Amino acid sequence: MVEQSDRAPLLDWEEIPPTKLSQAKENGTDSSPPGRRPLGSTASTISCGSPAVVTAVPSVNGSPRLDYPGPWDVPSPIHADPGISLKERVGWEERDQIVSVFVVTFDTRSGNMVEWCLPPDVNLDGVEFKSMASGSHRIANDFIYFRKGCYFGLACFANMPVESELERGARMKSVGILCPSYTLLYRYMHFLENQVRHQLQCPGSYSPLEAFYEDKKAVLAPAGTGAVPACPTSGWFPAINRCMHPEMKITHPAGCMSQFIRFFGEQIMVLWKFALLRKRILIFSPPPVGVVCYRVYCCCCLANVSIPGVGVSVPEFRPFFYINVADIAVLATEMSYVACTTEKIFAEKKELYDVYVDNQNVKTHRDSLQSLLRLNGADRDKYRKLSEQRQMLLYTQEVDGDCTSNEEDLFILFFMEQNNRIFQTLSEVAGSEDPTLTEDHMRAMGLDPQADRAFLVDLMEVYNVDAMLVVDNPCCR
Known part of the structure; x- marks a missing residue:
């Protein structure tokens, strides 16, 4: 059943003084509630107009790993080691940069x-x-x-x-x-x-x-550029589990992924396709808008891919969070974004968006996207598997007291692995002697050979994949 409430419970935020924190660590106590992580632990921060840069970041075992900024290029999960602090784990310390x-x-x-x-x-x-x-x-x-x-x-x-x-x-x-x-x-x-x-x-x-x-306050760059010097905080580290943050109880979008998916139910699979296609997604809701801003963040997380290079040539999937009529001119120039608003007038500005989400109702005015609104068997199967994995996780946490993973990690990694499977298959087919996608390829990607044909054609066009679908196969007509 889809939850009808438009409100998600807010998480607490508490900053524990260093003295109490050190005492807590010495005593081995952990005051953090389950599943609380800092925003940024699952994907990449989006900077304004800056090109993607590959940055060497120390890994847990000391060997360098590559950090690929961008919601489509996310590094492998960092595995927790109780003996290693967060700062040692990622090799940097977040700096206060209030502009x-x-x-x-x-x-x-x-x-x-x-x-x-x-x-x-x-x-x-x-x-x-x-x-x-x-x-x-x-x-x-x-x-x-x-x-x-x-x-x-x-x-x-x-x-x-x-x-x-x-x-x-x-x-x-x-x-x-x-x-x-x-x-x-x-x-x-x-x-x-x-x-x-x-x-x-x-x-x-x-x-x-x-x-x-x-x-x-931030230290701004010289020459009046208004830019803040880059630091490794621009890298999102996926699946950093809550055991790494015993000192934090926080309020942030990452803590609402499970509520986000429970709120939309199976419709999450529709949003997933639109996010992967880099469509302009606008979410409407009356105030309060805080929880709706969380949904903007969660939509961006649906498009995560950890295969290096995938998505470099596609429009940046930019979270705008809350917008109003003053943003109309800016949105008119955007090719891809996710935003939310409390102003109903945007529903009439159809040239500004591709997908309009009103509460749990996902709509599009574009004829070419209408077929993506219909759930198919493969969509329901993926959602069923996601629900089963969540139930197994909750059982493990209750019976074994396992804190090595949580719902946020599970949901984000589920979609990342699904996206990886699609792009890995597309890459292999496009690089083969016979770059032809068959029914078997589509099933291997977790797609419906018939119902997902239009989605896959759009996906290959957006990501410039040089392959073709079999046109004379009944499964793909």
């Missing part, structure tokens, strides 16, 4: 406006609408992931009743940050939640935000 911190308020005369920011000369045009989603006046609080140029943002919104005619009985604010990578944003959720409450109760008290920015 900007800001406060947005709703003014009854002027509407949304940036009330305060650091640095004072940073370009925040439009951030006042990204940080306070349309329709937010009807809810008490929310959090919003968004994209601003080459940066990603996280803002926490709160709405507090006040006895003031000037404010019309309600005070609404958002406190947010900009960062070059959304793998770092989860760190500051709790801080932003506290600060937006503080701003509601004590408007104009910016000292904590000033101290925060001075402590976490």
Whole structure:
């Protein structure tokens, strides 16, 4: 059964002081709840306009492995060793790189406006609408992931009743940050939640935000490029299990993959095909928008491929998270993206998207994609296998107390392996003396020889695969 609720339970965020953390490690205690990992543990951070770079990253056994940035080029899983710390495991330490911190308020005369920011000369045009989603006046609080140029943002919104005619009985604010990578944003959720409450109760008290920015600010590149020096945080490390993070309890999209798939049920297989084809996917939902931003991230994870080189020539599958009407001009230039919105007007802007998701209803206005909306036997079989693997995992965790894997790892690796199987087969056929795909090849890829024919033809065209389907075979007509 598909869950009808539009809300996913939020995960906690707690930053344990270093002293308590060291004591916990000495005592061998683990305070992290199951399945909590930092966003970025399963795929690659997407940078703005930068080419893919192959980076040597130390592996657990000391030999180098290649890290291929991009949602289609993801390295092999890092296997946990309880005796090796996270920093030793990946060979780097995430650095605080906050580009900007800001406060947005709703003014009854002027509407949304940036009330305060650091640095004072940073370009925040439009951030006042990204940080306070349309329709937010009807809810008490929310959090919003968004994209601003080459940066990603996280803002926490709160709405507090006040006895003031000037404010019309309600005070609404958002406190947010900009960062070059959304793998770092989860760190500051709790801080932003506290600060937006503080701003509601004590408007104009910016000292904590000033101290925060001075402590976490990014070192920008010279010559006014606005770029932040690259660091290995741009690599996502797949299947880093929760045993590596005993000090963290966090709120982030990676923690919602299981809720995402349970919410959509078998329709996840439809979204998977559209994601693999790099279509423009727009998700509509009324506020709160935080959980919907999680679905944007999860959609991107469906297209992961760990075969080096696959997807280099295709459009980048870009997560835009929350968007509004101010983003229309930008979206008009995008060939591939996933985004969410609370504004119904986008449903009428059909030139901006290929796939429109309203709650659990996946739709497309393009005739060439209509056949992909219909589930076939191979789709149902894959979903059944996914469900069986999940049940086995839950049984193992309950009976054996096994913490070496979790639902997020299982779901992401399931689709990665499915994608790998498809592209490995296509690569082998295209490189053979007879580059012809048969019924056996399609079955080997986990596809329906008849119902998935149009999908496979589109896939080969998008990824420039030089092969052909058998046209005189009844199974492929």
